[in-house]
Amino acid sequence: MKVILAGASKTGTKSIAAALTMFGYNTYDWMENMIYLHKKWMKIFDGSATNEDIRKTFDGVDALTDAPVWIYWEELHKAFPEAKIILTVRDEDAWYRSQLRQMEVENTSYVVWLFNSVFPQGLIRRPYIMHISRFYGECFTWPSSYKRPHQKKMLCSQYRGHNEYVIKKAPKDKLLVYNVSEGWEPLCEFLGIEIPDKPFPHKNKNGDIFEEWVENNKIVQKYILEGVISVIFMSAFTGYLGYKFYKSTFGKNIFIAISKGVLNAKRYFQS
Structure with missing residues (x-):
C-alpha cells in the first residue's frame, strides 16, 4: 500500500x-x-x-x-x-x-x-x-x-x-x-x-x-443489465402467479366478492 x-x-x-x-x-x-x-x-x-x-x-x-x-x-x-x-x-x-x-x-x-x-x-x-x-x-x-x-x-x-x-x-x-x-x-x-x-x-x-x-463503467453497466433482467423476470413471474390465482376457483370467488363490494359501495354513495 x-x-x-x-x-x-x-x-x-x-x-x-x-x-x-x-x-x-x-x-x-x-x-x-x-x-x-x-x-x-x-x-x-x-x-x-x-x-x-x-x-x-x-x-x-x-x-x-x-x-x-x-x-x-x-x-x-x-x-x-x-x-x-x-x-x-x-x-x-x-x-x-x-x-x-x-x-x-x-x-x-x-x-x-x-x-x-x-x-x-x-x-x-x-x-x-x-x-x-x-x-x-x-x-x-x-x-x-x-x-x-x-x-x-x-x-x-x-x-x-x-x-x-x-x-x-x-x-x-x-x-x-x-x-x-x-x-x-x-x-x-x-x-x-x-x-x-x-x-x-x-x-x-x-x-x-x-x-x-x-x-x-463496465461494472455498473453489468449490474444494471442484471438488475433489469431480474425485474423483468420477477414482473413476469408475478404476473403468471396473478393469472393462475385469477383462474383458480378461490381467485374467482375473491374477484366476484370484490366486484360485489365495489358495486354495493357505489350504490350506497349514490343513494
Whole structure:
C-alpha cells in the first residue's frame, strides 16, 4: 500500500483517484471497495478484522480513496504503516455545497434508487451501504433534512473535526494536507513522482459521477443489465402467479366478492 486518502468525500477524492491511476497505482475508490470488497469491509466495520486480515484484503492494491476509506483511515494505516496519507481539504462552505449537490443527485437518481432498492447486487451490499450512510445521520434517511440549518452545522462540524483529528494523529513525515486546486506539484513532490505532461484531472464536479459510471463503467453497466433482467423476470413471474390465482376457483370467488363490494359501495354513495 502506497497511499491512503484520509480526505472526506467531496474534497476532490475522485480527482485524486484519477491522478493516482494515471501514476500507475492500482487504485480502489468507492466503487471498487463496494463491488469487490464489501464483505471484507464489514469485518473492518465491526472491529473484528486484524491487521493481517486488512493486509490480505488489500493485497496488490496501491491506493485507497473515498468512503469508507477516509472514515477508517487510522485502522488502515495501522495495517499499512509504510503508506503515505493524503488529507484533501477545501473551503468548508464550498465543501458543504458540494456535499449538498451530491446528496440531491443521489436522492433523485433512478439508478441509485434501483441499485439500492431493487437490483440484487445492490440488495446484497445494502448492509455495507447503510453502515457508511449512518455516518451522515439523518441526511440519508430523510431526503430533505440535509437542507435544514442544524444539518449544515452538524455536517460541517463533522468535517472540521475529522480534518483536525487527521492532522493531529497522522505521522507528520507521512502526511500531506492538500487542496486539489494546487495541481500536480505538491502531490508529485510528496509521492516522489515526476509531474505528468497532462492537465490535472477534475472529476465529479457537479455530482455527475453516477451518469459517468452508467455511460462508461463496465461494472455498473453489468449490474444494471442484471438488475433489469431480474425485474423483468420477477414482473413476469408475478404476473403468471396473478393469472393462475385469477383462474383458480378461490381467485374467482375473491374477484366476484370484490366486484360485489365495489358495486354495493357505489350504490350506497349514490343513494
